[in-house]
Amino acid sequence: MSFCQEDGKDKYVFMTVEDANKPSELPIPKEIDRPENFMKGFRNDDGSLNWECACRGSMVASRCGVEMRNFFQCIHDNMDNEEKVDACNDTFIKVKECMDRNPSHYITEESNTPNEASEKNSASDKTSK
Amino acid sequence: MNRIVTLPVRGTCVFSRALSAIPKNSHLSKISKKQLIPKRWMSSAPNPPKQLSLPALGVFVGVTAGIFVYFKQKKQDLPDGKSESQDEAKETKEVEVEVELPPPVLPDHAQYLIIGAGTTAFTAYQEIKARDPKAKVWILGKEKHIPYSRPYLSKYLWYLSPEKIKEWMNQDHPVGSRSIYFENESYYFTAEELMENENGGVCVIGGQQVVKLDADNKKVHVECGKTISFDKCLIATGGKPRNLSVFKEASKQVQDHVTVFRTADDFNKLYSITSSAKSVAVIGGGFLGSELAVSMQNRAIQDETGLAVTQIFPERGNLGLVLPEQVCRWLTSHVESEGVKVLSERTVSSVAFKDNKVVLNLNDNTEIKADHVVVAVGLEPNVDLAEASGLEVDSNLGGFLVNSELEARSNIWVAGDAACFYDRRLGRRRIEHYDNAEQSGRTAGLNMTGGGRSYTYQSSFWSDIGDILFEAVGLVDSKLETTTVSELIKDVEDGKNRKVVFYRKGKEVVGILTTNIRHKTDLGRRYIDLGLKENDIGEVAKQFFAKEEKKEDTSENKTENNSN
DSSP states (O other): OOEEEEETTEEEEEEEHHHHTSOOSSOOOOOOOOOOGGGSOSBOTTSOBOTTOGGGHHHHTSTTHHHHHHHHHHHHHTTTOTTHHHHTHHHHHHHHHHHHHOTTTOEETTOSSHHHHHHHOTTOOOOOO | OOOOOOSOOOOSOHHHHHHSOOOOOHHHHHHTTSTTSOTHHHHHSSOOOOOSOHHHHHHHHHHHHHHHTTEEOOGGGSOHHHHHHHHHHHHHHHHHTTSOOOOOOOOSEEEEEEEOOSHHHHHHHHHHHHHSTTOEEEEEOSSSSOOBOGGGGGTGGGGSOHHHHHHHTOTTOOTTSOOSBSSOGGGSBOHHHHHHOTTOEEEEEOSOOEEEEETTTTEEEETTSOEEEEEEEEEOOOEEEOOOHHHHTSOHHHHTTEEEOOSHHHHHHHHHHTTTOSEEEEEOOSHHHHHHHHHHHHHHHHHTOOOEEEEEOSSSSTTTTTSOHHHHHHHHHHHHHTTOEEEOSOOEEEEEEETTEEEEEETTSOEEEESEEEEOOOEEEOOHHHHHHTOOBOTTTOSEEOOTTOEEETTEEEOGGGEEEEETTTEEEOOOSHHHHHHHHHHHHHHHTTOOOOOOOOOEEEEEETTEEEEEEEOOOTTSEEEEEEEEOTTOOGGGOOEEEEEEETTEEEEEEEESOOSOHHHHHHHHHHOOBGGGHHHHHHHHHSOOOOOOOOSTTOOOOOOO
16 A cells, blocks of 8 residues: 655645556657757658768768768668669768778778778878877 | 656667667676665666567568678677777777867858757757758767766666666767667768768767857857858757855865866766775765665665765755655664665865865764765856856746746757756746756757747756666656655665655646556656646546556557656
């Protein structure tokens, strides 16, 4: 049996396990509808991609974020297209080129060591901030 | 609504995350053998967020698998021969720390400028780049660290082995591995790289203090003498830890043995000191002080260092400013059962240094000797540049005054710990918690790119004190009227003692705090937003105690509602 204690302005209710785990007589309130895009998932209701999804936040702000975004967008736009590999080849190549330009963060299978990678891409910049 | 997991998201390529298995919690199974680690963390430690529904990515995976298996972003995937030269490189790196580096390059103009390099800066730059893909975001931080997550510093880290801690504290950790840093160092551009890059990006420059913000001319003046003009600016300066005058005015000898705790550097220093210290005094009985005291004591017992932690504060018990009296008493006895000596209702009157120890003279004329003192007595918002910049500061709550869109002046926003904003439900507030830092940062980023949205999100916070998990939403002040609903179980461990505390102003509930209840933060959030009458408290409490219903994943869009 549950009981209540009052201690000045504070009330203390003690519920037995049975009472506490009984279903509540009140309905559970609805989810709060947040209008911000960053509260939503990666796909919008109309099927388009929501790039503000926090789940993609790291990628969009990364060194090759723009290139990767263009590539994924292309794949998405060409979902129904059987030739999607060809259609998105350009965007794919741009991603690869970007990653090759940034060997400090990305390692490609072609370069077995970061040293080889940096020889290939002399543009690598390792100055500290 | 689908809620963002408030833990660092790592990995620059969504695909690499999909391809590689979500890192297995193998290290946790080692921890579980040690009984003193809060059992909670064995099964539900900060996990890589399960936001990506793999079925959704299945299409991407299927299409691009043949292409992307070509790429490996993780340095940790290097063949073994590599790792040796990496270690050598790391060794040489450590030696090079002694060499003085040239001052960092700063730009003349910043399209998007963020002052401060913490959690708020992190979510703000993500949102800016999401909405303005080629944006150039410049971040000036005071600490010499790239953005990191503070909550680990007083909790989880203390329970890891020294080797693990080193990995976690490594700014150059491999992509995808766990760390306090949201990204690794190589993620961010250098100033020269960003200036040249057509596709924009993010550059973090540490060790910089902005001394003045000229709002009329959209310029900032940096301490080193540089002036940077900007288009949009976000002030995310957070706060600096408060100190007590008794320590501020003490001798250098005493001050050298006092850590006013806030930063990653403070953690490294304190961890090292407590490896050999025999006595530590923690001043402060709030969240940070209590977490630190219990974490340090637990680690000392686990590692058998012989360290004894004493906690000293003026309130009646731990979290005395938040918890109603009986709950406060229960928590305090739990803290004591963890091995911490709690000296409540006491303050430090004077300090001295004797026999290589700090001597604390308390107001009850007793004396405590400690090898080291940790001060955790609150946060002062960093508003140093307010006066020079003509920005308004709230006289009551501190922090920069902003409107509900987080704007202080045209083109200048403030978010995070330093922002004093208007909450339509609960009035003007300034919140010093992680969820607010993250969400207000994202909202600021949204508004800096033309979003124009009010910050109406009701943020929450959590705390782990030993085995007990606290989660709360709204105003949780022990001076308010409260109703605590406790589940009555005989002989229950502290870590399973479930309570819901409702804080009332008049007939309305303005705050909800739970103990040892998971995944109900959003429920609390909904009630604070909608309003809750005192009469309904009993029935509502049952909803908090009820077992979590397994949500049907009706759309591939759903993100998991994780509470922290």
